[in-house]
Amino acid sequence: MTSTLERHMVTIGGLRVGHGPAVVIGGRVSLRPHRGQVDAREALGERATLVEPYSAADLPAIAALADAVVVGATWTRDIPLVRAAAGLGLPVVVERRPSASVEEWVGLAGYCAAEGNDQVVLCEGGRLDLGVLRAARAASGRPVLADVSRDPGLAAAAVAAGADGLVVAGPGGSGGSGASGRADEAADVRAAEEAVTLVGALLRPESPATLAECREAIDRVDAALATLLERRAALAGVVQRLKPVGGFAGRDLARERALVARMATRAPQLGEERLAAVMNAVIEAGLHLAEERARR
Template sequence: MPTAVQEAHAAHTTTGPGTVRVGDMTLGEGPPAVIGGAPGGADATSRPMGRWLSLRGHHGARDARRALTEERARWRGPLLVEPFSAADLPAIGDLADGVIVGAAWMQDFRLVRAAARLGLPMVVQRGPGATAQEWLAIVDYCAAEGNDRVVLCECGDRTRGAEHALNLGLMRAVRARSGRPVLVHLGTDAGLAGAAVAAGADGVLLAPEAGEETVAAAVEATALAAAVTVPTARRAAPRTVADARAQIDRVDAALAVLLERRAELAGVVQRLKPVGGFAGRDMERERRLVAAMARRAPRLGEARLARIMNAVIEAGLELAEQDRRRGTGR
């Protein structure tokens, strides 16, 4: 008989292709997820979307049901749990929203199959040195148990310094090949959060002990990367006018971020140039800029891009002049 958590999950798993629902968090569409880390913070926009708990570090000495009950008292949102052994699975099935197959257990096929039979969403971490084929084979094991709600998670390979080097290229290739959501495990360092999302990740996994500042940094970096890169990196063909307009809205949002940043940098140039403003325009450089852009956007061509960039440059110059007069140049 399914548990209350499993019934609630089953009632809320109607998502589009390539998406997986974990509690009220959808992986594979919408904003990139930040999972793990401290749940505190006054600003809800800087909090993680989900939490995860690992029972592996206790080597079976900690009672899984008690640990999950304590975690549930602290966190009401989506909760994923990494078991130490199959003995932890009944408690996970009763109290968690998803199960994590840790990198160390990726090829423990009995544990993978037993976890899949819970019917909960699964996050499968790539084991050190595992190939794309070996990683994706775990998806087949889960499917054989009737569970197709699988999310992949890149954890990196061990280096000589005992650190883990993330393979974002492999992550991107596996996402394209499988069509499944992919996370990237960052540990306690949010420094690569933006790069992970820019490479195609649907979210990042932070260590449970990651502090509030790390979580806030990851949330900010993933949101910015998603706004700027995802609308252009993922070119899903729209099937309706509404879909097309929604994609246009996302591209426009990315344009707004980029235009604001360009204007900011142009303002710096105006302050540093001997002759700034409209009188200091370098028309030859602008022509080279347009020609280079035309090579990246051949359908628009140089003539159209010249008109667009002239408007962009003039708007930046006007803003720089306005800031100069107000004494607010940055």
């Protein structure tokens, strides 16, 4: 199997995973800590996005209250439970055991498909192996999530590795509780959304089919562009302090022309003439900013 396989797309809670931009899924909940001693409906309380059962007894409640069922890494060898979970008709998120190969991981998704449920998403969690994530996505054609609940700092790297979405556990899934747990989750979700917006805009190809989707894609690119322009302006300010002659008088037009020529190799459709106009505006904005700061 290769990356040329037709890409699957699975809808989870209204989010299209595997099609278009990467997504952020919050609220992964595991019923395993309850060890079957608490009724699943009582433990969930309200609708959740991703829910991992403790046993088959939890499945009816999950069918009623969850957007997707999680085949947790700790029970991926329990094939009867895997098949029962797939039989709910919900999307199935299949986690990888830390020692499992790509073939084993993808094969487990095949058990779900054998139950007539092809709404399968692979999920890499725990200590993320981004190389395995990328390989599984290419080999299976299925969407792949990265659960960054333990280390939200890996969100950007996971998107860069090709993750179709990021999972951020809710307080019930990550062990947090109360206002502190909710605040931590909100911060983690913001970090994940930032990674999806900025890294995704730079590295994830999109083919929007509607005007709304196209505008959303443009918004992501514009957000990434604004971030890069702000960084460029800061670096340009450092250059002004280091140059013997700063400001507009110190412009190196030959270097600017060479810069535009290099950029044109990355943006041939824009070409040097259009890029020259854009970069002149960028450079002048940075110089004006540097002058304003110097006067303060």
